[in-house]
Amino acid sequence: MEWLVATAIGVCAGSGIFLMLGRRTFDLVLGFGLLSHAVNCFIFVMGRLIPGAAPILSPAATVHADPLPQALVLTAIVIGFAMQALVLVLAMTAFGAHAEDDVDVTDKDP
Amino acid sequence: MLTLPLLPLLPFLAAFCLHLLPARRSNLIVGSALAALGFAVACALDLATTALQGQVTRFALPWLPQANVHFDLRADGLGTGLALLVCIVALLVMVFAHGYLRGSAEDRKRLIVWLLIFTGAMLGLVLAGDLILLVVFWELTSLASFVLVNFRDRDTDARQGARITLLVTGFGGLSLLAAAVLLGQIAGSFEISHLLTERATIQAHPLFPLVQVGFILAALTKSAQFPFHFWLARAMAAPTPVSAFLHSAALVKAGIFLLARMQPVLGDDYLWAWMLIGAGTASFVIGALSALRQTDLKALLAGSTVSHLGLMVLLLGLDSPAATLAALAHLLAHALFKACAFMLAGSIDHATGVRDLRGLGGLARGMPLSFIIACVVLPAMAGLPPFSGFITKELALTSVLQDGWQILPELVALLLVLATLLGAVFGVAYTLRLWWIPFLAGSERSGPAIADPSPWQTVPMAICATWTLLAGVAPEWLFSPWLALLAIGAAVPAGSHVHLGLWHGLNAAVVMSLCVIAAGTALFLLWRPTPAGLVYTEIAFSRSLRPLLALAARGDSGPWAPRLGPSLQVVIWVALLAMLPAFGVLVANGIPSVSPAPPLAWLLWGLAITAALATVFSRHDRLLAILLLAVVGVVLSVHFAHFSAPDLALTQILVELVSTLLLMLSLHFLPPLAAVGNDRCLYWRLAAAGGFGVLITLVVVQVLTTPADGLAPWFLQHSLHDAGGANVVNVIIVDFRSLDTLGEITVLGVAALVIAALLGRARVRVAPRVRAPAGADLPLLLAVVARLLMPVALLISVHLFLRGHNLPGGGFIAGLVVAVGVALLQMGRGSAWLARRLHVDGVGLMAVGLGIAVLTGIAALPFARPFLTSAHTTVHLPLLGELPLASATLFDVGVYLVVIGAVTLILQRIGGVAEERRAGARRDGRKPAAYSMSRA
Structure with a gap:
């Protein structure tokens, strides 16, 4: 089980990095999305894999998963969305200003 | 005694207020500056009469008590005498500058503001009673003089002069800081009056010569003494009023002041005498000869x-x-x-x-x-x-x-x-x-x-x-x-x-x-x-x-060039290299024993890996890539749900929905694939990405096979009793770590505002190769369904919000539910329709939400509790029964509103651009662009 989770996170992170290292703007957006998924999952599993023990207190439940990584990841998911939207809009405006699909386009270029 | 802190602060305050005034009110600006300086002269005179009787006025506030550093002002004779001089010359120069300056009102205002800032820094310097404070004001005078010398910044001479000034005086500032810290360590205090009493201890210390050299170098650079005298001639590129003030009465006198101030501590010593007599005599003769x-x-x-x-x-x-x-x-x-x-x-x-x-x-x-x-x-x-x-x-x-x-x-x-x-x-x-x-x-x-x-x-x-x-x-x-x-x-x-x-x-x-x-x-x-x-x-x-x-110029090329890919690669390679020892440990630990995986896990694993890799391979087919990315997100959501994180699962699935819609909305403003340059060195990219993936995998395995040792027990124990919430995740977000959350919703708001600003100003271009399917541009079925769904979404959202403290839900999730409803309406009805019906705008919602969150935090202060302390109780409501009520719920309302506001703003702006373009295209008689993309 542990290896399955680990390799899935590794593949997502690696794919995300690979896409982000490219030159195309949309690749950057996609890569950012994949890397966000990988990082969120990475932080989440720092609380270990405990099935069926949601951190919701009740007299019946005795075992609980670690709530702290969950709280951290919850806000990270929402912020990740905002950042992805920001990168996307940057890509849109860069294309609007320069008509090129290059993350390194500068104002010097026509 | 308030005159003392007022004296150095007054010019800063005046500079700040004048900066806010429009430049065309130049008479008001000059008048206020003169009034401020006149008042400063009066304050200095007041302090001087006290000091002349031998009394030392003190004013001290704790600043960094842990480091024994205080905001300590001390008005002895030397300090007030110089403060008086600085104020008087500043006043005279300001009057002169009003008659002298030509050029735009904006320039005149800028000069006045910076002269005031410089005056404040200089007054702080001469009145400082703490060595570190003295260093801070010393640096401020250097920085202000850089700006003033660089005043005519179109002029090469001015820029060069300012740079040389800053480099030389900056070097002196560094040596002063080093010497001050060393002296503070030796004497056990940064207080100047304390240093005066510790003279014997200080001079007996083996590092004393270093301290002396540091102070003397600082003074020599500031006072343009041989061999650093060249910067003064370069600084003559400054406007004449600046030279009249900085280069006669103030900036250059700071070095002399420092020497006079430290002479009782550092003087009466051979090194002191030889260095100062040598440099002074050389400067006296060389300066005169060059003049x-x-x-x-x-x-x-x-x-x-x-x-x-x-x-x-x-x-x-x-x-x-x-x-x-x-x-x-x-x-x-x-x-x-x-x-x-x-x-x-x-x-x-x-x-x-x-x-x-x-x-x-x-x-x-x-x-x-x-x-x-x-x-x-x-x-x-x-x-x-x-x-x-x-x-x-x-x-x-x-x-x-x-x-x-x-x-x-x-x-x-x-x-x-x-x-x-x-x-x-x-x-x-x-x-x-x-x-x-x-x-x-x-x-x-x-x-x-x-x-x-x-x-x-x-x-x-x-x-x-x-x-x-x-x-x-x-x-x-x-x-x-x-x-x-x-x-x-x-x-x-x-x-x-x-x-x-x-x-x-x-x-x-x-x-x-x-x-x-x-x-x-x-x-x-x-x-x-x-x-x-x-x-x-x-x-x-x-x-x-x-x-x-030359080194800096080289930094602009090669792997250090300002290009995203190579720079990122450098970061990744450095990270991998730094983790190399850890790699060794991870491999040496061998393959740990693992728990068995159920078939469903294998299925999800296969789905996630395939989707992630397929995203990479199909990245040129954007629509497919977006869908594959969503598959990864959905698998992640299932993963959260299985491993005891219902809140996360809900959040993830909602965000996935909104972000997929958003990516699709943006498709036809993205460049066509034909305009792409060559991809950079593929093998390096593969190696960096692969190395990173392997590293992450090994770390995760290692962590998962070691027993947990976290803060979990504390949160689980205190959640119900201290914060009155059974849903520990929500309690952490809105109560235990609410300051984090406050920062996070602020970031969310800032990102949304940046997006709105970018789309408001920038030109957006429609990709030429996008073709639209014939037919209606707004899907009828979606329009109807979305309208029906919206009330349901609102109801669910309120439900999720209210139960959030005890069951999965809360501000973030409830806000996202509303956002999904809005997104569907946007897709179905268009943003123009939405804007007519939606009577609140995203910016306002975010402002109200942030305001509520901050006010909830401040509410704790009158009860003498730290910012964001929460309180909770249980109230009995008719029909609804027992309702646990916590002030954290109010904070959660803030979160809720910010999330709705931010996501709505982002969606509306991007969607609005899309519709505007479509309408424009229709008017031009072209085929409307739509949300699909032909394969490249």
Whole structure:
């Protein structure tokens, strides 16, 4: 089980990095999305894999998963969305200003 | 006593307020600046009367008590005396600048604001009672002077001059910081009054010479002393009022002040004496010689300033009460006559348009008032009677003769006396040049422009000249009390009094003065100096900078170029290298025993990996890639749900929905694939990405196979009892770590605002190769469904919100549910429809939400609890039953509103652009673009 989770996170992170290292703007957006998924999952599993023990207190439940990584990841998911939207809009405006699909386009270029 | 903190803060406050005023209200700006400075003079006078009685006014606030650093102001005689000088000259220069400055209202405002900031920094410097505070203000004066020298920033000379100024004084600032920290460590306190009592301990410490060298280097760089004197000539690119203030009375005097301030602690030592006497004498002679060879008025004055400051440094190096008094007296006299000389140079420049001696002459009749003023301040500069400069130069010569013989070996003392005489001779000669050539030499000049400047300029000059004359003729009125004030706190024993006067009988100093005047006049008449060339130390300085600049230039190419991919790769490779030892440990640990995986896990694993890799391979087919990315997100959501994180699962699935919609909305504003350049080196990318993936995998396995050891038990124990919530995740978000959350919703809001601003301003381009399917552009079915769903979404959202403290839900999730409803409406009905129906805008919602969150936090303060402390109780409501109520719920309302506002704003702006373009395309008779994309 542990290896399955680990390799899935590794593949997502690696794919995300690979896409982000490219030159195309949309690749950057996609890569950012994949890397966000990988990082969120990475932080989440720092609380270990405990099935069926949601951190919701009740007299019946005795075992609980670690709530702290969950709280951290919850806000990270929402912020990740905002950042992805920001990168996307940057890509849109860069294309609007320069008509090129290059993350390194500068104002010097026509 | 509030006068003391008010004095340095007043100019800063005035600068801030004036900065907010529109530049066209220039009379108001100048008036307020003058009023502020006038008030500062009054404050300084008030402090001075107290200090003159020997009392030291203190004002201290804790700043970094852990590091023993305090915001400690201390008004002793030396500090207030200089503060008075700074305020008065600042006031005079500000008046002068109002008459002098030409150019746009914006520029005038900028100059006034920065002059005020500089004045505040200078006042803080002289009044600081804590070494670290002193360093802070010292750096502030350097920074403000950088901006002021760089004032005409279109001008290459100004930029270069400012850069050299900043580099040299910045170097001095660093050495001052090092020395101050070292001294603080040795003495156990940064308090200056404490240092004065610890003198013996400090001087006995083996590192004491380092401290001395640090302070002396700082003073020498700031006061433009040999070998750092070249920056002052470069700084002459500043506007003349700036030079009149910074380069005569304030900035350059900071070095002298530092030496005088530290002399009781660091002085009375060989290293101190030798370094200061050496640098001072060299500066005195070299500065005077370079002034003699200059033809530019301001450059001549700069050389003269170096020379006069050299004399003060030399006197402080002699380290006797009489010499220190002479240095302080000369400091005062020099500040006023040199400020006036700079103003004169500026007036001549404006009247004639020429600043070079070779193009000037015969101005005496055209500018009579200026000529009279010149006849007062220039003799003072040369040290001629009956002006202030004469008295101070006599004092200096007497000290050199007496103390030089006492503390130095005879031969060196002789050399010192000769060098002093030589510098003084040069001083007489260059002053004669500065006086004779512009006003009297050559034929008489006339013209409409050749006239005395406006009273705004002549009055400050006349005030300086009057003081210079009065200080010489009747020193007991204005000169002696000021000097007595300065002497309190300097290394002058109480009661040692110097009698200022023009005539002390025929003594050695008078004879030397007469010889100097005669020799100087002869030199002026007989020698035609060649124009000065570059300063050797400056050449050495720029050479030493060259390799640094070359290195910086190289930083712009290769892997360090400002390109995203290579820079990111560098980061990743560094991270991988840094983790190399960890790799070793991970591999050495071997494959740990693992728990078995159910078939469903294998299925999800396969789905996630396939989707992630397929995203990479199908990245050119954007629609498919977006869907594959969503698959990864959905698998992640299932993963969260399975491993006990219902809140996360909900959040993830909702965000996935919104972000997929968003990505699709943006599709036809993205560039067509044809316009893509070559991909960068594929193998390096693969290696970096692969290495990163392997590293993450190994770390995760390692973590998952070690037992948990976290903060979980604490949160689980305290959640219900302390915060009244059973859903621990929500309690952490809105209560235990609510400050984090406050920061996070702020980030969310900022990102949404940036997006709105970007789309509001920038041009957006529709990709030319996008083709739309024929038919309606708004899907009818979705339109109907979305409208029906919206009330349901709102209901669910409120439900999720209310139960959030005890069951999965809460502000984030509830907000996202509303956002999904809005997104569907947006897709179905269009943003124009939505904007008509939705009576609140995203920005307003975010503002209200953030406001609620912050106010909830502040509400804890009246109860003497820290910011964001929460309280909870249970209330009984009819029909609804027991309702647990926590102040954290109110905070969660803030979160809820910010999330709705931000996501709605992002969706509406991007969707709005999409529709605008579509409508535009329809008007142009072209096929409308839509949300799909043809395969490249």
